Amino acid sequence: MKNHSIVDSQPDKLKTGSKKFCPVNATIGVLSGKWKMRILWELQSGVKRFGQLQEAMPKITPAVLSTQLQTLTTGGIISRQIYTEIPPKVEYELTGIGRSLVAVICAMETWGIDYIENSDSSYDSECLWNDLIAN
Amino acid sequence: MKNHSIVDSQPDKLKTGSKKFCPVNATIGVLSGKWKMRILWELQSGVKRFGQLQEAMPKITPAVLSTQLQTLTTGGIISRQIYTEIPPKVEYELTGIGRSLVAVICAMETWGIDYIENSDSSYDSECLWNDLIAN
DNA sequence: CAGGATCCCAGAGGATACTG
DNA sequence: CAGTATCCTCTGGGATCCTG
Numbered sequence: 001m002k003n004h005s006i007v008d009s010q011p012d013k014l015k016t017g018s019k020k021f022c023p024v025n026a027t028i029g030v031l032s033g034k035w036k037m038r039i040l041w042e043l044q045s046g047v048k049r050f051g052q053l054q055e056a057m058p059k060i061t062p063a064v065l066s067t068q069l070q071t072l073t074t075g076g077i078i079s080r081q082i083y084t085e086i087p088p089k090v091e092y093e094l095t096g097i098g099r100s101l102v103a104v105i106c107a108m109e110t111w112g113i114d115y116i117e118n119s120d121s122s123y124d125s126e127c128l129w130n131d132l133i134a135n
Numbered sequence: 136m137k138n139h140s141i142v143d144s145q146p147d148k149l150k151t152g153s154k155k156f157c158p159v160n161a162t163i164g165v166l167s168g169k170w171k172m173r174i175l176w177e178l179q180s181g182v183k184r185f186g187q188l189q190e191a192m193p194k195i196t197p198a199v200l201s202t203q204l205q206t207l208t209t210g211g212i213i214s215r216q217i218y219t220e221i222p223p224k225v226e227y228e229l230t231g232i233g234r235s236l237v238a239v240i241c242a243m244e245t246w247g248i249d250y251i252e253n254s255d256s257s258y259d260s261e262c263l264w265n266d267l268i269a270n
Numbered sequence: 271c272a273g274g275a276t277c278c279c280a281g282a283g284g285a286t287a288c289t290g
Numbered sequence: 291c292a293g294t295a296t297c298c299t300c301t302g303g304g305a306t307c308c309t310g
Contacts, residue, residue, distance in 0.1 A: 027246055037159065108162040111235060115162070116161055167302095184272090223271050
């Protein structure tokens, strides 16, 4: 199959770093996913088990939570500790880079506060996260 | 179970309205959309016309560009100047709150740079934005 | 030039059920 | 307890064509 990869179509200066990724997009890639940010937010307060995350987010199904945790783990954003015992026990925790990513989310929070205050009635979207946060 | 939700941890003035919005989600709501951030990024350099945005992002179709611009406009993130003349001319520009939102995107960029450097081989996603940025 | 109107589809994510 | 395995739904965006 013809590999017409994106990288190959880039100008030379973009290729000669072996791999030059757009940083903004890298961040988007890591954060995209309905529950990723919310999960990271939960892990701010420390190590959490699978079940604890489920309790914190009652509306997420195990299947989805599992996949989101997997991509976050393979991305190096969170770490996964497995205790081989009965019953099983698995703990998730923010990595160093994960913690710095939460800082970015905090920047979003700060902007959001300002935005909500200054847009008195123009923006009245239903809040997904209120939904996620509720219960 | 004690509700220690994110909302409850916000300042009182945010809670007193019957509608409590999650700031993080408000930001997500504003930014969600495949091309929103990219558009804001383009507008960093100043006022741009519809056609100029299209040139900068050849892969976006007029229909999509139009809708994304509309939601950004109604959200107060960008402003729209219509010149009633023939041929038509419309200019888009970041608002004040829009410029501060770009700062958030910059935070994402900064984190992304760090992330790419420190994850030498773990994260090799294809970069959507390279794609979007190219051409 | 700057878009609206339609139609269409992939793919993220939900529902449900099962298991090491 | 901490997930998998299937199946299914729904919607954001792309393709295409049209117009004030």
